[in-house]
Amino acid sequence: MPADSIQPDAQQKQEYEQYVKSVTPTHNLWTQMGKAFLTGGIICCIGQGILNYTGNVLGMDPQTSGSWCSLLLVFLSVVLTAFHIYPKIAKWGGAGALVPITGFANSVTAPAVEYQKEGQVFGIGCKIFTIAGPVILYGIFSSWGLGLILWVLQMFGIRVG
Template sequence: MEIDKKQYEEYVKTITPVHALWPAMAKAFLTGGLICTLGQFITNWLMNSRGLEQEAAGAWTSLTLIFLSVLFTGLNIYPKLVTFGGAGALVPITGFANSVVAPAIEFHAEGEVFGVGCKIFTIAGPVILYGVLASWAMGVLYWFGRIMGIL
């Protein structure tokens, strides 16, 4: 049975999800803001209550946020946060930790080597690859700029 073009277009319209831009942006802003506020709270607490310097407090804050992201991913809470907050939950360091852990959890049934070992960087791998490549390219440009006296 063949469907004509108009029927197909109507069918596509009925099954395509409608996205509301402004509410999605508000949710992302709220989610990302809450993650960053939590990070600032941890940093302030470490500096004021524990007497850490700003650099050490920042490092411990990053580690704490990564740990919480991994824990919440394992408890299937972080994916729900991503569904609600979108980019607000994916852009901070917590989203990167989630993108590394989620495939490891998903493919754990395939074994340690072929499951976790091979699939752990399926999402985060390109980010790491292009980040290192871009850093190398910028380093080469900086080096040439220094040699030529531009920088």
């Protein structure tokens, strides 16, 4: 009997649809947006606190304060990822935890932690940029392309910015 002649009957289709419906997770858009807003807001408040502390208490200039803020947020994200806490935050907060700089640090750290048992070269070295690599690649390519466009426009005497 050819494989294409076997057709599921109506009852099998209905049972399959019920099964798919039972295992498919349901999400409330407004709840997800609220969680993302709250998570991203907390991360930003922590960053603002670091910025205020380094600027007002330690007396750093705004550029140095911003550098320390970024550095400390990345460090905090790496530590939380190493202790398997950041993935739980990201699962709960969604894009609110993945969009800021902390999410990028997590995307580099997570593969390094996961594949460290495979060794320095074939584990960490090969896998560390599996998530962040495309972001870096397209970021560099986009900046190169936009720089080329700006250069061509300036050759024709068009001033931008």
